[in-house]
Amino acid sequence: MTSDPTRLLEDPSVVASMRGDLLSAAEVHVHGLDVASGLAQLQAATATTAVATGAGMSAATKIAVGLAVTVGAVALWAGLREPAPSVASTTSATISAPISAPVVGSAVKATPTEVAATEIPPAAVPEPPAVAVTPVVEEPEAVVAKEPVAVGEPSDAAAEEPATRKASRAVRPASPSSFVDEAKLVAKARAQLTNSPAKALELAKEAERTFPRGHLVEERRAIAIRALVALGRHDEARRRAKPFLARYGRGAHAAAVRRALGDAG
Amino acid sequence: MAGTMKTVRSSKREAVTGEHLDAEALYRAHADFVARFLLRLGANGQDVPDLLQEVFLVAHRRGGFTPDRAKPTTWLAEISFRVFSDRRKKSRRKLEDSDTESVTLAPSNVSSPSERTEKRQALARVQSALDSLTPEKRAVFILYELEGESCDSIAQGLGIPVGTVYSRLHSARRDFARAHDRLVDESPSSRGVGSSAVAGARA
Structure with missing residues (x-):
């Protein structure tokens, strides 16, 4: 625990005019804010927005998860360099990385929960990691803003690419403002799902183009699949649902996708 | 005055709860704090409801x-700072020209x-002086001097x-x-009252 300096408000050596002004500024109330309406809006938005899956993990757990992902990725990389990678080597890579398989979404040097947002896929999917995710160890930085960066997410179009190609992609920083814009775009797509699935699909594609490595990949892919079903493009929907459910089978949108496919017959 | 200041401070310093707080609980408890922080950072009053949504959605x-990270307030302050900075970069709207009728x-x-x-004039002076600071310094000043947060909590919250x-x-x-x-020199009502003596923070 450190000893903080005396606040200006409480420091008698500070001239009265400044202390008086600061006191007035400290004793304000917020006028014109409709808290109930804002809360209702937030509830509506959060009802359909996925939460970071690893929320609440301890720092040690987050570090361990990050390390495990890297170990798995490195092991896979080593395995892929073998002329004929054996099943055993892939298996050992998977075992050494508890969250294994198609780990793609994460943020490097962002916030703990953004790191924790790394997807935890179904255990039964023995696919190799698609992208190596750098582990994040909490360390101080010299700026206030922690920018959302380096989300190693492949594009929807590339979702079915061989893992080796995906693994070769460099992790690039995302734009600082990307999350807010992405969330708005995906929310628009979601809103169109019922009445205008074609528009929803178009917006989902736009989100894919604009934010290929965004934070809401799972949701936009789910919207696209549901839109395809609604448009009667069932084969395409099923084709895209397969890798989606393999990756996000336990996610917040899996049930909706399964239901849509079930309804499609 | 000291008693009053203490009351202000204690009412705004909330103990760190031991429970996980979801976005709704955070909104209920800290929407006012976030709105104050955004406005003091320089957000347009009409943008505040929208910015609030973005902050709590993030x-x-x-x-x-979760309680292992700073306090809810300083944790939200970091998100607010980011959201505010993003918006500012995008809109490039001059804050001085903004209409601040909505949330104030x-x-x-x-x-x-x-x-x-008198108090409105005092608020205007403080806001003008805050606007002269860089955003990073402004955020720290607001949290420490006006919101009564500790330096440790600010450090943890802002990372x-x-x-x-x-x-800073x-x-x-x-x-x-x-x-x-x-500003005091320019203000007729406060003319003659200087404020040169400011205790320095520990470097």
Whole structure:
């Protein structure tokens, strides 16, 4: 625990005019804010927005998860360099990385929960990691803003690419403002799902183009699949649902996708 | 005055709860704090409801607040700072030209119209002086001097070393005092009252 300096408000050596002004500024109330309406809006938005899956993990757990992902990725990389990678080597890579398989979404040097947002896929999917995710160890930085960066997410179009190609992609920083814009775009797509699935699909594609490595990949892919079903493009929907459910089978949108496919017959 | 200040401080310093707080709980408890912080950072009053949504949506996406990270307020302050900075970069709207009718900061504990006027002038001076600071220094100054947060909590919330908090605070105090001095000199009602003596923060 450190000893903080005396606040200006409480420091008698500070001239009265400044202390008086600061006191007035400290004793304000917020006028014109409709808290109930804002809360209702937030509830509506959060009802359909996925939460970071690893929320609440301890720092040690987050570090361990990050390390495990890297170990798995490195092991896979080593395995892929073998002329004929054996099943055993892939298996050992998977075992050494508890969250294994198609780990793609994460943020490097962002916030703990953004790191924790790394997807935890179904255990039964023995696919190799698609992208190596750098582990994040909490360390101080010299700026206030922690920018959302380096989300190693492949594009929807590339979702079915061989893992080796995906693994070769460099992790690039995302734009600082990307999350807010992405969330708005995906929310628009979601809103169109019922009445205008074609528009929803178009917006989902736009989100894919604009934010290929965004934070809401799972949701936009789910919207696209549901839109395809609604448009009667069932084969395409099923084709895209397969890798989606393999990756996000336990996610917040899996049930909706399964239901849509079930309804499609 | 000291008693009053203590009351202000204690009412705003909330103990760190031991429970996980989801976005809704955070909104209920801290929407006012976030709105105050955004307005003091320089957000347009009409943008505040929208910015609030974005702040708490990010909080939701992060899985809510868990007690091992700073305090809810300083944790939200970091998100607010990011959201505000993003918006500012995009809109490039001059804050001075903005219409601040929507959400505003109003003086409390006012007993007469003249006192209200005086307090509004005081708020305007403080905001102008805050606007003269860099955003990073402004954020630290607001949290420490006006919201009563500790340097440790600010450091944890913003993800910076506590030494950086001290140095920013020290520099912010110096800049704030200079700006405030000028504003007081320009203000007819406060003419003759200077504010050169400012205790420095520990560097």
